[in-house]
Amino acid sequence: MDLEDTAARLGVPVSEVERVQRLAGDRPSAPLPAKAGAPAILERLAVSPDDAAEVMEGWPDADSPLWTPELRWLLDRSIALVQADLGGHQWLSPGPELPRERGPAWRHLYVYAYLALTGVVTRYHREHDIADAVSWTTLADIGRNLAVDRRMQREGWPVMQSWLTLHARGAVYELGRLQHHRGGTAISLHIPDSGPMTPEAVTASLDEARAFFPRHFPGEHYTAFSCGSWLLDPQLQEYLPADSNIIRFQQRFELEPYEEPEGLDADVEVRRFVFRTLSTPLDRLPRDTLLRRAVVDHLRAGRHWHWRSGQFPI
Ligand SMILES: CC(C)(COP(=O)(O)OP(=O)(O)OC[C@H]1O[C@@H](n2cnc3c(N)ncnc32)[C@H](O)[C@@H]1OP(=O)(O)O)[C@@H](O)C(=O)NCCC(=O)NCCS
Incomplete structure (x- = not known):
């Protein structure tokens, strides 16, 4: 694969594409959930109807003309990159910041990655005997972030795409009012945008x-x-x-x-x-x-x- 050509087609720096290639290598990537079941999963992830409609519109069906080979490559390698660090707790970029105005596949590429990773991380949670309710409350930060990004006229996403890989790797847990982030000797606290924090x-x-x-x-x-x-x-x-x-x-x-x-x-x-x-x-x-x-x-x-x-x- 020609990484320079891929980067040019994606409209991103070649160093970013090289990084994805290096970190993901040829590791396996988890599949997306079946499209028929996706609306129910999006609802569980608190994705608003507006955002869910866009995600469904851009779904990476095998024959979708929205999905160029470069986008398919990036989606697949981005899933593998995050999955390879399952259980890790550092901030991790899942891949380059994309020109999202090019359409729903571009806008939500990392949301599709997150959907694939939801299956991976819920298994990880179960292995740690974590209740389903905690898993889904935690993972539903994606719906909250998409809604905030919409309020922000899409200015918020570049940070969110990295932030959400913490949830997808089992590093962050939402327990009541706060999100708790594992790692080192301190549990790091994050405060979601969910009303006053009494x-x-x-x-x-x-x-x-x-x-x-x-x-x-x-x-x-x-x-x-x-x-x-x-x-x-x-x-x-x-x-x-x-x-x-x-x-x-x-x-x-x-x-x-x-x-x-x-x-x-x-x-x-x-x-x-x-x-x-x-x-x-x-x-x-x-x-x-x-x-x-x-x-x-x-x-x-x-x-x-x-x-x-x-x-x-x-
Ligand atoms: C953290 C947060 C929950 C605190 O809100 P809170 O519990 O209402 O805080 P306080 O009681 O101290 O608020 C004092 C005043 O500031 C206002 N205020 C607090 N946070 C505000 C915010 N993010 N935007 C606008 N006004 C805010 C309150 O409305 C109140 O003003 P008022 O008396 O005129 O209504 C809120 O700022 C928030 O949701 N922030 C977004 C998430 C965030 O910042 N996370 C940390 C990321 S590092």
Whole structure:
């Protein structure tokens, strides 16, 4: 196969195609579920009717004219790439960021990969004696992410396509209000966009995790919960009341000293999570909540938000 030609046809850098080829090699890839059963699976994965209709429209049928040989190659190798790291817990890109405006096959290529991987990871969950309800709640983050991406006029997907490989490899579990991410000696916390995070809901989720990990991953030993987020920026205390959910969440953590994170712009991340747009100019962003007003005023004053990390003992 000519990788340069494949990259050109996919509209992506050749280094990205080489990476997929290198990591996936000729390993086997799991098949997609049968098309007839797909609508029910999409519903279980909380994919909205709009998004499900697009996914069905672009389905990679053997004779679909939407699926060029390059797209079929990338889908197959991307599944193999993620599958090869089943049980892994680092961030992993499943492949290049695609020109998604070219159509539904391009737009949802990694969703098809995720559907194939759903079969793989639910087997992995069963081997770890994880309840079906936890599996499906966890995997349904794809529906939530597709909906957010739609709200974001599709600006959100490049990060999501890597984020969702954590779920697809058994690294992340949604237990109550929070997502808990295995690996190392700390369980890393993520906060899905699912309404307010009350201290009670956070405490209940932490308690669930304290029981879940020793039971389902007895070989792993966790001594702390950790988090890296814009939510831990102490500058938020200048704007939000001490009894707000965000400040009360912050109070649980011992922060690490501030370091400029590599390859991550906290101002962009704050815009992502607070406004769900990356491209709207500051003066056109809505000011309808306390936090939204704070974010805009802070940036307009020439200041910046910080991505902070912290932890607390289990
Ligand atoms: C984390 C999150 C659940 C906190 O929301 P919360 O529990 O309502 O937080 P607080 O009680 O501290 O909110 C204080 C104020 O900020 C507002 N606010 C909080 N998060 C907001 C958000 N993401 N967008 C807009 N306004 C927000 C609240 O509405 C409230 O303002 P109001 O009194 O004018 O209504 C929410 O920000 C969210 O869903 N974020 C998206 C996911 C995310 O950021 N994850 C972390 C990724 S690193």
